[in-house]
Amino acid sequence: MESITSFSVSLIKGFVDSLRGVTVLLYLDKEINERALSRSPQTDADSKHKQKQPKVRQESKVLTRVLQSCILNGFIFLLSILVFEYVLLPAIKYLVMVIFGHDPGVAHNVWAWMQPFLLMTFRMIWVLPLFLLSKLVNSLWFQDIADSAYRHRRGRPQFMSSVSKIIADSLFSLLVQALFLVQSMLVSMLPLTYVGELLCLIHMCLLYSLYSFEYKWFNMGWELHKRLTFIESNWPYFVGFGLPLAVLTQIPQSYIISGCVFSIFFPVFILSGNEATPVVGSEYPLKLFSPVVAISNGMFRFVRQGAESVTQNR
Template structure:
């Protein structure tokens, strides 16, 4: 019961951190670039993308059903109804026009939105991090109050300098992309499990979006990948709570509508994570990370093993060193 209580407290804390959307307003007021990028994201994904879906469902499709009806009583000339293939032809024509609308507008807009929004998310996180540095949320304030000079030197020395440090950073990025891609496939597969599939899918999606939200901040803080994953899997109830509002907003909609809503909400949660101080002890000693009563949950166990297996098939040099660094 003590462990359950501790997990519940961390989950509620994560949910509370995700709902602190006032940080978005504060950070946007401090940075015009951030306000502009956030507004562009809302304009593209909210007004244009979701607006197009609304126009399709409210105007285009009803108009096609009026022009190309599926019942004889709705036809202008009843002679057309005598022709056996008329209604079938109308049905085929309606479907073809709708698919043409999707092929010429929605799918290109969907791809364009993904590419452009991904670039904008990075800008939003960068401008938000800079605005946070000028505000009272700054990470340096917390770090200076809690880290001793010895600990600060240890944090700064966590990655080698020079070419070796650059290569390690590139390797971490490649591994991170592969790990999260495999984890996404794992999330997708859980949706087909009977009975408990939806629950597992919701939980894994919450973790995935929470990790994405905090990853921008951890990249700017240059937190090593192994420390991120260890911290994330140690405080798994907190991140499950943080990601749950984001998933709840899209869980009951169609895929296209869900994407549009997510594309609008995701920058807000990224800024909320950027302004959060709940994860500051990620830079502290490992012994201080562990929350009392909560066991480390190997969330990325399957994706880690699959990723390492994929990397083992590649002719990479110094593979043993990479495996030792990435293995959890």
């Protein structure tokens, strides 16, 4: 009974903490700007008296970056897809049916040819370039949001000891996250009613929690193994934390639309993760990341051995 209570408390605390970013967003810029003003540099006018230099206001851009992300991913990207699929395509279909109304069979044949052509053209000319552009721009904006929030709460980031270590950790993290996403897709195919879907949801909750907290942990100098172990050891809290974003992104059937939804709401979860204090002390660690970490280690080891053998042969 105590374990169930502890699990429930951790789950609910994680869920509530994940929503804190909404309120943080309303006052964070003001606090950052006020602190910047209060810490404006001072210089000695003479040996006895000090005069403050004119205060230079350094405007925080957290709210601006969040709004820019919403505009790019919501009003430009997502809205254009919805307008094309639910307004423009039905209108074109209606025109085809009107033009060839005398022969419904011809109308259906023409539309059966036009629809995939229009979809492919729209996706190649508009969706794919904008998707790649949004990924690049979002990564810069998300990093800007995370760094501003971290410096305000914790001061200067404590990066890892060397640039090579940072690069290796980042590459290994990307590989682990990609394999973990594949693992979540595989467990969703389990032929057990609701079990596969539940396991997939838990995977996505933990993955989105990792995304949200990784900015803070990286700035704290935590290596990937420490970040993953912390999530596995305190998984009830992180399941609750990632639950809102996991549910929101699973509602759309389209991967592209799901990505837009993620990009719209994710900045709020970055702020929530920066403010949150996770509940620790779970009795039963959930080692869901361990399989993909083992596979990633094997792949890196294989690549390193291959590179060493090529070097020796030269």
